[in-house]
Structures are given as structure tokens and as C-alpha cells.
Amino acid sequence: MPESNPLCGLLHCQHPLDPNQPDVQFVSPSESHYELMEIAKQLEGIRLVLEAMFAASQQLQAEAQAYLQNQTMHAESYIERLERPDYYPFMSLPQGTTVTDLSDGGRQFVLPGGIIILVRTDHTVVVICDGRAINVDISLGGNVVLPNGQTYQVHGDWLVVTHAAAGIEGLPQDVQPICIGRGRYRAEFADGVVLTVWHALPADDAHPAQECMLHVANPTGGILVISRKGIQGIGVEVQVRLLADGALGFRVLPDGNPDVVQYLHAGTARSMQGVVELALSNGNTITYRCGRSPDDPGGGTGDGDGAGSGEGDNVNAPIIFQCEERGQCSI
Secondary structure: OOOOOOOOEEEEEOOOOOOOOOOEEEEEOOOOHHHHHHHHHHHHHHHHHHHHHHHHHHHHHHHHHHHHHHHHHHHHHHHHHHHOOOOOOEOOOOOOOEEEEOOOOOEEEEOOOOOEEEEOOOOOEEEEEOOEEEEEOEOOOOEEEOOOOOEEEEOHHHHEOOHHHHOEEOOOOOOOOEEEEOOEEEEEOOOOOEEEEEOOEOOOOOOOOEOOEEEEEOOOOOEEEEEOOEEEEEOOEEEEEEOOOOOEEEEEEOOOOOOOOOOOOEEEEEOOOOEEEEEOOOOOEEEEEOOOOOOOOOOOOOOOOOOOOOOHHHHOOOOOOEEEEOOEEEO
8 A cells, every 4th residue: 555645635526427426536646735725615715705795786786676666666656746736626627727725725726718716615616707706516426517517526525524514413423414615515315315504604705695594305306495484395295383382393294105205304493593403204313503694683692502692682583484373384
């Protein structure tokens, strides 16, 4: 057996023909065998470091790419918002409409044809067309119809108000009143009955005085109207009776047609207090407080019931209902 040089060592190499075979061992004749092995280990360490650096750079590149894509999406969204005017409360308006935020919190929209739409904080919509200012009501579907026939829809969340703001007590939680104009509110029930109220408001520079009124519209077309001018039915017959406490009881009479759904609403109107207690045919009972007419010299005290105070309550209280005898009222 030949002598082994301690400076020499065993080298392990992969089988040149079959990688699955065990490593081939042979004796390195080099006297610098161990230096070479150390260099090989260092090179292997450098290779591992380079691979780790490459993997880290790939990860950083992927993260940077994702960040750039995210920033691009945000930039495109921002540019889109800049290019698309904010027409709130309208859902859309013609292209070219200019929008101005007014100092009182309202908004002004100038349409391409020159028509101006003013939307005030009290949900009043005023249209200026041909030099005339016209107050426009909002329809049931949330539509604003201009004098020239153009129709634009407003967002539903802009219309919704609280029960207290509408002056209606006893509405179910799932019935949300909406504001359809200055001091005008509407609530629609599941059975199709629509309740609309008008608050008494004084005149101002842009609006005439508004009397308080309540009407209940049935899906079949009949309307019960209660106002300071009386209680009457449009398309339905209403019976009115004077009660012992001076209030007026009323009820809608059946029309005798068994094939038509009967909406037999009933209630009590206390005219001097401006309070109407109404039992709807769908089982809901509501109370509406409208207060005094803006033309009443007695005025209200601001206590919420519109009853006023002082001697003016008796002297200046308007006479609304004249009854010849108990049970028969002429309206």
C-alpha cells in the first residue's frame, strides 16, 4: 500500500456518467489541497449570499411593482374624480354643467342651456328660467322636473329626514319621511298609502306664506285632505262630527264597492292647537303637529304645540269649522 502524504487529501466528486451513483473518491496529489478546500467553502458561502441577495432583490422588486400598481390605481381614481363634477344632490346632470357652492350651504347648478338650479339647505329647489324664479317640488320618485320638461333625479339619502323634523309622531321605524320642498314632507307606507304634510311657514323673499296641511293619498286614488280650511275628501266621502271637547272627529266612509280595497282612515282634528291624530287603515296611528297659520296674529309660543299664549288665543283664533248642530258640520 503506497504511503500517504499528509499534505494530500481525499477529494469527493460526482460520478461523471451517473449522478445517482455514490461520489467518486480519489486522492488529491496537491500539497495545497486544504487551501483549495477552504477556498471552495468560501466560494460556496459567497454563492449562498448571492442567492439570498438575489431572492431578496426579487421580493423587493415584486413589492415595489405592487406598490406602483396600487399608486397608479389611486392616481387614476383621483383623476377620475377631478374630471367628474360633483353634482350632489343630483345623481347626474348634463355634461358641461357648472357647480358653485354657495356661502349659505346651498349649491348652484348652471346647465349648458342657461337654466340655473338652486338647491338650498332647507331642501328647496328653485329653478331660474327665462328670468323667472320657480319653486319646484320633488316628486315621489325623487325627480325634479324643470319647466322645460327635463327631469333629473336626486339621491335618496339627501331626501331622508328624521320623524321629528317632519313633525310626524308614530311612524313605524321602517317608514322614512323625505323632504320634498320647503316645509313639505312625505312618507310612504308598505300598503301604498302616501302621507304628505305641509308645515306652516311665514313668507320670505323667495317664498310666499305656506299654510299647514295634511293629506293621505290612497293607492286607489282617493285623497283625505285636512287643513285649516277644513276636512274634505277627493274621490272619497268623509264624515265630520263635532266632539264634546270641541275637537272634530272624522272618518272616511266606505264607497260600497266590494271589489275595491277600502282605505277607511279616521281621526281627530284639534284645529286651535294645530294637532291631527290620525288612525290609518293599515293600523298605524300618527300625530301631526303643524302649529298656527303664518297669518294668525295670535302666533305661537314656540313650545311645539302651536297653541300660542295670551289673550290673542281667544280673540284672534281663526274660525275654521262652523257647525250648525252637533253631528252636522258644514265645511
